[in-house]
Amino acid sequence: MNSTLSLLMGAPMLVVILAAGLGARTQETLDPRIAAYDKGPATIDVAKYPADMKARYKLFATRCSKCHTIARAINCEFVLEDEWERYVKRMMRKPGSGISASDGKEIYEFLAFDSKTRKKALYEKKLKQIK
């Protein structure tokens, strides 16, 4: 086959296939609530956090973005210590998560601190509800 002609035909073919594929594919439906978390901010401004929390944030950002978006954990409505404990333990048990017991404790400490700081209003509201 003439190589130039072949490339001229092949490149548009790839584009057409990819474009057609975009329309044809269906993605596993995400819970709209979780989809909204995913679209939110993907970083936390930890500039004013204590040094130990800055270090824990780094671990959290590395470990908790392996399988899902980090935005999901940042924007979700878990704020209470119990909620985070349950959630972190659940993630620790996931095969391949790589979250060891000590990592899990550090991540939990960060999330509990961050919730009381960044999501203070929601934290206090939820705390009142359970009292």
Next chain:
Amino acid sequence: MTIQTQCSARSILTRLWSIALLAVVSFLMPATAQATPAFARQFNAKCSMCHAPLPPRLNNLGLTFKRMGYRMPDVDKDGKLVLQDKPSRSLSDNFALIGDIRLESSRGTPTSLSMHEIELVGAGTAGAHLSYAAEVAWEAGEFAMEGYEGQLLFGQPKATFTARFGLINTLLWDKFGHQRLGVARAHLLNRRVPVGSFVGYRPRDMQEGIEFGVNLTQLADGGAMRSTFLSVGVYNGLTPAGNEFGESDDSKDVMAQVLHLWGENHTLGALWYRGKVTDIGTAGFDDTYNRWGLFGNYELHPGTDVLAGFMAGRDDATDDTIARISSRSWFLELNQTIVPRLAAFARYDRFEPRKSVASARRQGPTLGVAYQPIDNLLMTAEYTGQKVGAGTRSRDLVVRAIVIY
């Protein structure tokens, strides 16, 4: 499908612009982070869940997922290991399209830009016990079925029994076959030792056959798993078409493997292979080939991975005029994640057949970087400098863009 030109700075620049343009087009495609390969779509997961340091190389979860017939290891509410199956809504959901574009430059040959191939790759489950995989490629203007397999799986998640059949990738430790980071494969999988009229065996070839396996998996601390895969396969020994001498007749090969996985990314494995091919010409002699190998990788700390492999071979013929050829090959590779989505790799490869075929000896480094700017696009740049026999060192540069959807 290749365009070749004189190697001038201007032509290289033009081709780099073409690849950059493709990258921009890919970037503008309205795909979400989870919307690239078929499995990421199905499981709403990021690539990094199963690949490290970058796709297509699999981490231990990815290797286990593949081995379990594309069922994801997970835990139930009681903390027990389960295999999660996400049936797709349609067959097309299980397939991904891959376009591989390459800019290649070698010493003494013109620089070329080519659409290396377009592949349709897919796999999935069909019921509780059956899974399938298929790979169709369009390369050099022709379509080819590069692989197809079915797999039966029985037992509990912690101890499964499998039977895999079809035109299959025989290697359990698939880090340098289909799942390699760069373009160049490790010599110990890729080099043949010719014996008489037989062009030689190489472990990386897809083969027709059937493989039986036992897979033991248990959960460990921190969501890690410990798995041991054992397998014995019987294969046709050559590619489906045989070779140019028609030596695919009467070839029955046996391969035994063990692979142990622990932590997120550590592996250790071994293989033994014994094959025989009967010459169907007038001489009527047999060629035999044996291999044994050890391989594995160890992640020194997150982002730094050392991989190594050693293989020894003994190739012989019943024809007395042809001498037995022993060979050995090894490699050592370091992978380093520089920043998320950018990794560098450096490998030293050596393939050493006996002195009588010293001209086939190869050794040299491969240096490269892999970059995944978005989930739909993987780019690699790789330099390989190989010394073949007593000749001069070859210098090859490959820049590759892989578009995935």
